Amino acid sequence: MSEAAAHPVEHQFDDAEQQREAATMGMWLFIATEILFFGGMFLGYTAYRHSYPQAFAEASRHTLIAFGGTNTAVLLISSSVMAFAVRAAKNNRRGLLGLLLLLTASLGALFLVIKGFEYAREIHEGLLPGRAFHIDAADPQHAEMFFYIYWLMTAVHAFHVTIGVILIGFFALRAWFRNAFKNHDTPVELLGLYWHFVDIVWVFLFPLIYMIDRHS
């Protein structure tokens, strides 16, 4: 790639490398706010689980681990594909970039579809907190609290996945039809950071939701 064809450097930066580093830091600053946003919910989970360990263990056994486990694999694979997409952007492989972004977005969409079926089954089984909530457990009130936290955290996470799928799909189109990331892969790199972060949140949600007490 020739220097002359590179994306212009804004006047406040010395060079393209400094511009890229500043953009990356900005993205990590945004991710820090996201860490604390999700962190508040993880803290609420921890405090309640500490207070009502039996109710949480019992409620966790009612979650559908086949859906959760499959979805974890789907997100991990989509993150891996995204890593290759960022690499394709760096190497100016426009066609490959579009293809890998489309694959990443499709896996994200698959995650949402699986999650939708899981939600539907849980609603059918009465596990959505509210008047219709019912569970066969020794302490149904605090089992309901577990499911309240479960629905809140997974829904907020699914919202992040939805935003990711839309953005990644949009980027795929821009790569294909506009060649928008030629010698300018920083936006793809930053989108990748977002997608990997959403993956990390799920990596922690998965054992805390589905596997509190599977062995008894």
Place this chain on the structure above:
Amino acid sequence: MNSPSARAYTFTGLALLALLALTIGVAYVDLGPLNTAVAMAISLAKGALIILFFMHVRYSRPILWLFVGAGFFWLGIMFVLALSDYMTRGW
């Protein structure tokens, strides 16, 4: 910035899937209170792999490590201060 090789990405992806299989397998073995500790340790390992390789932090300058660490440091403050109350109550 150096970027990781395709091999590094492939190994990271496979390691993540292996850790997923491990975390599910271990969940069905009774380790007492260690079950949660092991599950969280595996999640931390997965998170570290994603951050270091997929998010390229391993290949970045120390200033970026500071930005990455700050978010987790604040998270640590929130957890330590809040749980120092919840976990020490006698009621």
